[in-house]
Amino acid sequence: MDTDTITAISTPLGEGAIAIVRLSGPDAISIADHLFEGKKLEKQTSHTMHYGKIIDPETEEAAEEVMVSLMRGPKTFTREDIVEINCHGGLVSVNRVLEIVLSQGARLAEPGEFTKRAFLNGRIDLSQAEAVMDLIRAKTDRAMNVALKQMDGRLSKLIQSLRQQLLETLAHVEVNIDYPEYDDVEEMSHQMMEEKTKEVLQEVQKLLQTSQQGKILREGLATAIIGRPNVGKSSLMNALVHENKAIVTEVPGTTRDVIEEYVNVRGVPLRLVDTAGIRETEDIVERIGVEKSRQVLTEADLILLVLNYGDELTAEDEKLFEAVEDLDVVVIVNKTDLPEKLDMERVRELARDHSLITTSLIKEEGIDELEQAIADVFFEGELDAGDMTYVSNVRHIQLLKQAKRSLEEALNGMEMGMPIDVVQIDVTRTWEILGEIVGDTVHESLIDQLFSQFCLGK
Template sequence: MNITEFDTIAAISTPPGEGAIGIVRLSGEDAIAIADSIYKSGSKRLEIVPSHTLHYGHIVNPKTEEVIDEVMVTVMRAPKTFTREDVVEINCHGGIISVNRLLQTVLQNGARMAEPGEFTKRAFLNGRIDLSQAEAVMDLIRAKTDKAMDVALSQLDGDLSNLIRNIRQIILNTLAEVEVNIDYPEYDDVEEVTTRLLKEKTVEVKGHVEQLLRTAQQGKILRDGLETAIIGRPNVGKSSLLNRLIREEKAIVTEIAGTTRDTIEEYVNVNGVPLKLIDTAGIRETDDIVERIGVERSRKALLDADLILLLINQSESLNDEDKVLLDATQMMNRIILLNKSDLETRLSLEELAEWSSEDKIIQTSMLTQSGLDQLETQIAALFFSGETGERDATYISNVRHIALLHDTVEALDEVLTGIESGMPVDLVQIDFTRAWELLGEITGDTVQDELLTQLFSQFCLGK
């Protein structure tokens, strides 16, 4: 561990911009002493105040006696802090200048600028949280819906960690029993008994891991959002749909075909499901260079999408552009919206059925906003069986965790294959041990320093 990991660190912990307050956080063995050196409040010294108390005063430049700001200072002593180090939080007036002046004063008097995620990294290194809980901190910050926040809070509370540790304990107990049977055989059929035990426990562990993986799709959607492309020929109502779902006039809407020249992205909460809505340019052949670029981006968005909302104008007959889009999205998760239901219907449903016999079709009107409630319900039904998951389920939402669980299943499959092919138990248990190590990478029990550096570098400053 680098010696700088024991330095006292400081960073701004509130978002940039104007606000009621701004907070500068310090953590480390000199945090209280550094804060005390720039804090003035009569005869009160921060070094002698009780832990977890709040104090009024001023931050003063000790060299010039210049008052930096009027503040409230919170003193929290180790180990009952987030980092398990002494922590000081200085609350000053919100604003870019005031908060930065305070931070500079702190840095000039002994603290070092924290690296991204370094407060959370210290919490992990000092045993306050494990790695999956540390990653949940960032998921909590980035949560876009109540359900996504609940999933992150569950992981932060240790629900996933406890599940993983219980599974690892089953593996560890089994490995210990296998070793005892090999080293101290009591029966002539010890090889058969040991193999049977190893197979039974491998099947049990694999079942637990696969149960976690069954939540991966929903968990990843809750964490990252559902890539949802709104497509259709020009002037069919795509931008109007975006505006209705986000409840804001974000996209320009006119009767002129080709108004949308580029993709527009917005997040929206639909029945607890975070959608990353992508309003695309109408897909058609065009000589307009700018519009052509927009069409190409629309085609790319179509390929990358988890869900397609395909709009068709039911006040007109299907044309070649509609048929191209129906054909291109036939094997994708899609919902077909027959838009402009407030107008006279000229679309042949029999002809449409040739392209969409198994699709969910919803009639909508952006003018009257009819059909939107039905659309939101259908989106939730497609990915969460009508609800946003079970209330008490532990979801796997982190891509790293999902990959490690898949690797664990592969290692367990190798164990079963080795047993079926008659390999010696001492060789088979190598893959069983590998499964134990892979699961340990989720919680950080068997993680490498390089991975820690990479993971925490993705955090924001001050966290």
């Protein structure tokens, strides 16, 4: 564990009212005190703010007018002394303060190093540390609420409880094996092991049941808008984004490339992709766009298939239905303000179990029903982040799947009458796997890799 003092800019680069340069480590207060013209920081109480100026030691002139926050460890995020220098939010001003701090012996922090120190110093566990980044990247209120619950330790407490159950069972069985004074010891050990293994397996399965929704909340749904040219795909994207992101004209083939935008639909984060109209074309540029559209189709989690109410159903439309047959699809019949030419009976037959929504985007009709249909595809009823523990992190999901397999192997071994000490191997492995979620049994290389994904000042 490093014991040097680190520093970084903790606010986004660019112009703003305030920017913050953060220091953490044993010399954080003394470095700031040497540069600060105002109250003597080393004599001030913790968790206080002080007005003054940062002095450049080389010129002995005032470099910035600042407010300095002083926080003494261990009651800080990193459990070390922390100083936050609040300066004016311009590129020149904040970089000048950072350069001065670096000149006094602080080291530039690596990405995520403040949060890494919080983890290594026992302030948070690994799942809580990962929730910090989930909170920063949250694109909807629902995603933010799930991240906040994980930061509070909801997942950590549940995982630690499961590990404790396994540990107590293993210890009890070990004692019985070492001191077999009674004839029924082996039977009792098998019974207890089977009971606890089933209990833990049930909890792991519950967590995995929430993983699809949790992963969607964390990462968003890759959503492709597809259809023939001039059915209203770009208008649909503009309606969902609530601004004109895509060019809309009466000319077929206007959209020639893939356009992406994040949008919040009823708490579901969508990575919305407006594709070029899929059709046979001699135009080289449009053909490239069509090929990109086909590629997006294979990578999407959700398909919004748009049809034109004012056009007859074509062979190309039917091919699109075939291409998305096994995917999650919402079928949208647009331009209902036009005279009906579309064979709606055939459309309902093709749509089968998929949601079918009619819209007139030019009149802003059917948008609410469409948004609800999108939410219903993945969320049945209301998502209750208050009562349930959601697993949203891919790493956690994979580890829980491994834990599930180990528990099932242990139960299979007991059913086959394997010796208890052999069964213990799978149960012990489960205990170790669950420990990787909270960081108790994780390798240092994985820790470095995880925190390298954080932003620099976090």
